[in-house]
Amino acid sequence: MRIRRRVLPAAGIAVTAILAGTAAVTMTGGGRAGPPGPTATAPAANTAAIERGDLTDTVSVDGTLTYVGERKVYGGAAGTVTWIAPEGTVVTRGRPLIKVDREPQVLMYGWLPLYRTLQLGVSDGTDVEQLERNLRKLGYGDDMTVDTDFTYATYQAVLEWQEDRGLPETGSVDASQVVFLPGPVRVADARVEVGDRAAPGQQVLTVTSTRRTVHVDLEADMQALARKGATVTVELPDGTELKGKISEIGTVVEGGSGEDTAPGDEEEPTVGVEITLASPKKAGRLDQAPVSVTLISERAEGVLSVPIEALLALREGGFGVELVEGGTTKIVAVETGAYGQGRVEISGAGLAEGMKVGVPQR
Structure with missing residues (x-):
């Protein structure tokens, strides 16, 4: 089964930040990051606000648009x-x-x-x-x-x-x-x-029957992503996106290896998931059509976040952001959390909603 994650892994973010020529916190003689403070450098040309809200990380899996009850x-x-x-x-x-x-x-x-x-x-x-x-x-x-x-x-x-x-x-x-x-x-x-x-x-x-459904053979080790009643997004072959809800989750794991399975021919064990579309008429008369289903893999509620490109790779490890206050800037080390919608959760001393951070010029 093909899986596409819509977020960047942390390692990829670090590489991106380094290639973008971002600043780094200087090291003190003891080998630890010194307390970041104001610098004489001019403020970043581009800034973005620290926002508070919900972040969702998603995973896309393959499905089939068909009809219920053969x-x-x-x-x-x-x-x-x-x-x-x-x-x-x-x-x-x-x-x-x-x-x-x-x-x-x-x-x-x-x-x-x-x-x-x-x-x-x-x-x-x-x-x-x-x-x-x-x-x-x-x-x-x-x-x-x-x-x-x-x-x-x-x-x-x-x-x-x-x-x-x-x-x-x-x-x-x-x-x-x-x-x-x-x-x-x-x-x-x-x-x-x-x-x-x-x-x-x-x-x-x-x-x-005449009732539409989207069927997904979800890999068994991803079963935790499917919750009955959860809202998902279904992308049709022409790019149209429809909302749906998980209506049924199978209890029997299919596939995998068995007594008659030749070495190398093992299939990933899967669990059947059925999705009911909120607007089935918008799916037209497609049958057995391949679709992409977006599931929510992680949700963080009420967290501070910044655009992913605002993260800076620190020389001593970890990440920071460039706070822009008036005519000065300073580098502040942050802890990262959830990723989603092109943003990343951050936490750290002195951070607050509405503060400005520097982002690379596009």
Whole structure:
């Protein structure tokens, strides 16, 4: 997995400061930094204020923009495929997913698969209630009670629906006519083509829900960066940035080495992370698109900070800043902390919000 950090490491800052020709605190005879004091040098041409606020350090990881809830759809009729829903289309209640010998297999909403023929005399069941609820939603069976009992009113509603859909008017419903799925589906992959022979139990489509998600295979040793509910930024292939929230974090680590893994072929163990976009419509119709996800790796709240380029590398080690006060400047040693947004946290005696520090001329 490719990882890109958006901050400079401390060593890189030191090198940058030295190359920029920054000043250094002089050493005393005892080999320690003497107390910095005012100098006669002119103030720095460029200055920046010491600010107080929050700093966040970020890490960018690769992800994939896709859809939630992949499912397989199996045909229920034998014959020739005469039509199939095109890839990328959304199929809703009452619409066909596939046609075999010109007879449609229709989508209806429900959690329980259609595992038996529903007809007069069938025992009561949740599948009967699912069918009746769908028939009512589609405008059939006004005098039908929606319950678990397949009644004569249900039979009449099925006949009317079959007539309108061009199905054999039998008054019974089986898997060749209906597929129950939890809601509207998006066709991800057609597994057969027009003209192919179809058979009951053959996979004909792969579908997903219509809800967008960003999936990240996060390296297991970075799992602490992912917190459920945390806000992240997702960058699309065209550079558009969208906000999202971590909605799910896997508990099973995948990858790594196993008994059948050849030496050198080991994969980094990963944990699956799902991200829900705040504005999914702005992602368009992209599917399986590579995206970059920015996670917050560190947050420091209410700290003093300066631009990274204001840091000076001290000869005796560590860092300092050039305080600019009126017509004089002095070098003050500082302790550095968090990095983020091009700034670095600093602390030290005598530092306060609003003070000015010198920065290199750009």
